[in-house]
Amino acid sequence: MPDTGTPATAGPEEDVVDLLLAQHAQIEQLFLLVIGSTGDTRREAFDDLVKLLAAHETAEEEVIHPLSRTLPGGGGDAMVDDRLEEERQAKETLQTLIAGGVDADGFDTGIILLRDAVLTHARYEERYEFPRLRQHVPADRLRSLATAVGAAEVTAPTRPHPSAQSAKGNLAVGPALAVIDRVRDAVRKPSAS
Template identity: 90%
Template sequence: MPDTDAPASPGPQEDVVDLLLAQHAEIERLFLLVIGGTGDTRRDAFDDLVKLLAAHETAEEEVIHPLARTLPGSGGDAMVDERLAEERQAKETLQTLIAGGVDAGGFDTGIVLLRDAVLTHSRYEERYEFPHLRQHVPADRLRSLATAVRAAEATAPTRPHPSAQSAKGNLAAGPALAVVDRVRDAIRKPSKS
């Protein structure tokens, strides 16, 4: 299973859309492992999924959505506001699932509902937001944005925080939340052995 704490560096030709599409595929794969897994396999896949979703959404909120608001013909603010509403709802659901844990009653139903919501959200981004990025942003900038997304992910919280859901909110609260999350992760890690 890939280590979502240390993602591979983007290739020289990888642009931000390629990176985000690859992450969408990895998110879908992790959902399958959580839904079909048991015991430690399920728990580890869920932990990886939580970290990837938190980092991925933070990076989109800091880098992609602000840019998408400015693109001609993209629906700008309305499109991004819809994506942010979907992300906030997913973060709230994810917080509930984290609080109960993978063995809690209702987890199976909750994770399927979350998967459906997250994959629908991803498809909307792929259908509406990403094509506008490719159409209106020069290729060299798309490649540099992949680096910016990786940087945002490196300092992102490892848990969902629905209250920090904008570029400003993430930049203001994100580093502190990331430290708290990483300390919590470090404390929990030894208990898994």
């Protein structure tokens, strides 16, 4: 199965909003795959979903949300605080699902609840945050922010960490968590023998 958990990357003319919208679509596809499959296919799709969500949210917390707080028109702090709270709740739910595994009792219900929460969160970003970015941030800066988001995703943890959900928190502990997560991933990955 191809690694659909690798975040979409920006092309040379793509801006950060285009990139994040593509990732939202990718996340939605992975939820459908997890919900509609079983066995190893489900396990792999769930692992891809976890990694994509962790990288995507880390990048938004480091790059997008801090910028959104500073945009003209007011309300940026409240809007970002609401998105961060949604992200924290999703990370906690995701941790619970990871701990139980895809075969655990309650996984089916939990993944559907998580999907609904994550997609609602994405729609709020698409409706409120992204239009403000396009309105107030010059196009060339939006394109350069796509590169910044890509860089943040490369060094992001591969698992949810609700305690590190701000730009400062991610920058302070994110690299260490990313190393721990990547070592853990390597140890858990079956060898090709």
